Amino acid sequence: MHIRSNYKAILVTGGCGFIGSNFIRFLLEKVRYDGKIINIDKLTYAGNPENLKDIDERFGGTQYFFERADICNFDAMDDIFRKYQPDCVVHFAAESHVDRSIHGPKEFINTNIVGTFNLLECCRKWWEDDYQSKRFHHVSTDEVYGTLGETGYFYETTPYNPRSPYSASKASSDHLVSAYHHTYGLNVTISNCSNNYGPYQFPEKLIPLMILNMLEERPLPIYGDGKNVRDWLYVEDHCYGVWLVLNKGKNGSTYNIGGENEWCNIDLVNMLCEIVAIKTNKERNYYKNLITFVKDRPGHDRRYAINCDKIKSELGFIQTVDFEKGLQKTVDWYLHNAEWVARVKSGAYLQWIEKNYAKR
Ligand code: NAD
Ligand code: DAU
Numbered sequence: 001m002h003i004r005s006n007y008k009a010i011l012v013t014g015g016c017g018f019i020g021s022n023f024i025r026f027l028l029e030k031v032r033y034d035g036k037i038i039n040i041d042k043l044t045y046a047g048n049p050e051n052l053k054d055i056d057e058r059f060g061g062t063q064y065f066f067e068r069a070d071i072c073n074f075d076a077m078d079d080i081f082r083k084y085q086p087d088c089v090v091h092f093a094a095e096s097h098v099d100r101s102i103h104g105p106k107e108f109i110n111t112n113i114v115g116t117f118n119l120l121e122c123c124r125k126w127w128e129d130d131y132q133s134k135r136f137h138h139v140s141t142d143e144v145y146g147t148l149g150e151t152g153y154f155y156e157t158t159p160y161n162p163r164s165p166y167s168a169s170k171a172s173s174d175h176l177v178s179a180y181h182h183t184y185g186l187n188v189t190i191s192n193c194s195n196n197y198g199p200y201q202f203p204e205k206l207i208p209l210m211i212l213n214m215l216e217e218r219p220l221p222i223y224g225d226g227k228n229v230r231d232w233l234y235v236e237d238h239c240y241g242v243w244l245v246l247n248k249g250k251n252g253s254t255y256n257i258g259g260e261n262e263w264c265n266i267d268l269v270n271m272l273c274e275i276v277a278i279k280t281n282k283e284r285n286y287y288k289n290l291i292t293f294v295k296d297r298p299g300h301d302r303r304y305a306i307n308c309d310k311i312k313s314e315l316g317f318i319q320t321v322d323f324e325k326g327l328q329k330t331v332d333w334y335l336h337n338a339e340w341v342a343r344v345k346s347g348a349y350l351q352w353i354e355k356n357y358a359k360r
Contacts, residue, residue: 002032003031003243003244003247004247005031005033005246005247006133006247007035007088007135007247008035008087009037009084009087009088010027010033010035010036010088010089010090011038011040011081011084011086011088011089012038012039012090012092013040013041013089013090013092013093013115013119014047014092014093014094015039015041015052016039016043016048016049016052016066017041017047017096017202018046018096018196018198018200018235019139019238019239020041020093021048021051021052021200022198022199022200022235022236022238022239023090023092023242024037024039024055024064025052025055026236026243027239027243028055028058028059028063034063035063036063036064036065036084037059037063037064038065038066038067038080038084039052039065039066039067040069040071040080040093041066041068041069042070042071042093042111043068043353043357044095045347045350046095046096046097046202048344048349048353049066049357050343050349052064052066065084067080068358068359068360069360070115070359070360071093071111071115071116071118071119072110072111072114072115072118073360074118074121076360077122078125081122081125085126087127087133087135088134088136088246089119089135089136089137090137090139090242090246091116091119091137092139093111093115094111094115094169094170094173095107095108095111095112095166095169096166097166097202097205098143098164098166098297099204099297100204101165101166101169102164102165102297102298105165108165108169112166112170112172113169113172116173116177117176120176120177120180120186123136123186124180124184127186131184131185131186131187132187134187135189136177136180136186136188136189137188137190137191137245138173138174138177138188138190138191139191139193140170140173140191140192141192141193142154142192142193142231142256142258142304142306143162143163143164143166143167143170143301143304144160144162144167144170144171144174144192145158145159145160145161145192146160146161146162146163146301147161147163147301147302147303147304148302148303148304148305149302149303150303152305153305153306153307154192154304154305154306155256155307156192156254156256156310160175163299163301164299164301174190174192174254177190178190178252181251182252187252188251188252189245189246189250189251189253189254189255190253190254190255191241191242191245191256191257191311192254192255192256192306193233193238193256193258193306194230194231194232194233194257194306195230195232195233195304196233196234196235196238197232197233197235197326197327197330198234198235198236198329198333199235199330199334199337200333200340201235201330202344203344206265206268206269207268208330208334210272211272211330211331211334212334213290214273214276214287215334215335218290219290220269220291221294222265222291222292222293223295223296223297223300224293224295224296224297224300225293225296226264226265226266226293227264227265227266227302228264228265228300228302228303229262229263229264229302229304230263230265230268230304231258231259231260231261231262232259232261232323232326233257233258233261234259234319234320234326234329236320236321237259237319237320237321238257240317240320241255241257241317242257244311245257245315248314248315249315250314255311255314255315256306256307256308257308257311257317258305258306258307258308259306259323260306260308260319261323262303262305263323266291271324272327272331273286275324275327275328276331279331279332
């Protein structure tokens with residue numbers, strides 16, 4: 001998996017979240033990236049420095065640097081650019097949960113739009129002399145394309161049609177990134193990815209929520225009729241795709257990343273029930289009794305399906321993790337990390353963060 005990288009200092013935003021922490025781990029453990037990584041994270045409920053505790057112990061102060069900061073604070077971002085002089089930004093930081101965006105869209109507008117704008121402004125200011133050797137990579141979602149019927153796929157050329165406050169805020173940020181490329185000549189790439197799953201995912205999202213509810217024998221809430229379809233990708237495969245785009249992607253280009261692995265929610269949850277049953281020595285259908293159909297998510301997109309031929313043919317991307325094996329690995333991770341789960345579920349990590357990290 002060796003891909004040569006010319007970047008000397010990569011600024012990763014949202015590196016304490018689910019995908020960001022997997023990405024930093026992937027860079028240092030799998031790709032053996034030898035430059036510096038600066039992780040900026042506000043540490044919202046979704047950001048947990050514990051996700052990178054071992055990385056900090058092994059690489060902290062030499063290759064890995066952490067700054068608790070809000071991307072909405074321009075002065076803080078400006079200071080960080082001055083201090084570390086990054087030549088690349090990989091922008092993961094965002095409010096990421098659709099249900100939360102329905103109940104409270106404001107933070108989504110601030111972080112996802114204003115935060116992205118601040119980072120772009122820093123790049124414009126600090127990279128002005130030589131845009132070509134620097135790169136801003138924006139991590140986005142397939143949700144910007146809207147929803148599909150029973151057939152068809154999202155292509156990079158599919159018109160944007162976001163339908164939730166979350167996807168509208170991500171679409172806005174994608175447009176800002178493109179605008180900075182076209183207007184100022186900033187070297188940018190964008191990736192639009194489908195649903196990720198794997199270790200360190202906050203248990204508000206479908207897969208970890210279901211696993212943990214099974215372990216506590218709580219109801220498994222399925223929205224609507226359970227026939228909504230998502231395309232699932234193991235998080236490390238997404239990290240690999242981002243790394244490819246960052247280093248080999250064409251300036252100004254967008255790349256779809258997906259699993260080519262469509263599942264409707266009810267089939268996925270049934271399969272997950274069987275995997276967890278085997279791992280916890282229960283009868284095969286044991287957890288299925290917990291499945292409970294609940295009121296649908298407002299504006300619930302029916303089907304997402306990604307066509308990712310472009311990243312495959314141009315950059316050589318392949319998915320490496322089979323879905324059932326990926327789910328088994330994910331279930332194992334949650335079973336073997338009961339302390340992480342307990343701290344996250346009780347909110348104890350939030351008190352620990354407030355005691356140990358100054359805010360800016
Ligand atoms: P996450 O919610 O797990 O993590 C988000 C991280 O951003 C957290 O560490 C949080 O503390 C940080 N953050 C939030 N607001 C911030 C702010 N104002 N300043 C600095 N840091 C802030 O999200 P995730 O699932 O890891 O998603 C990461 C990115 O990938 C997001 O941009 C999301 O839109 C995109 N994405 C996610 C998926 C998925 O399936 N999870 C799929 C496609 C794209
Ligand atoms: O497609 C990429 C997107 O995938 C990312 O951009 C988002 O950041 C990420 O959160 C994810 O969005 P979804 O809304 O698809 O993910 P979520 O895990 O919330 O829901 C997956 C599906 O499961 C969706 O159809 C809603 C359904 N669902 C979800 C939850 C939490 C349920 O039926 N019950 C639940 O309790």
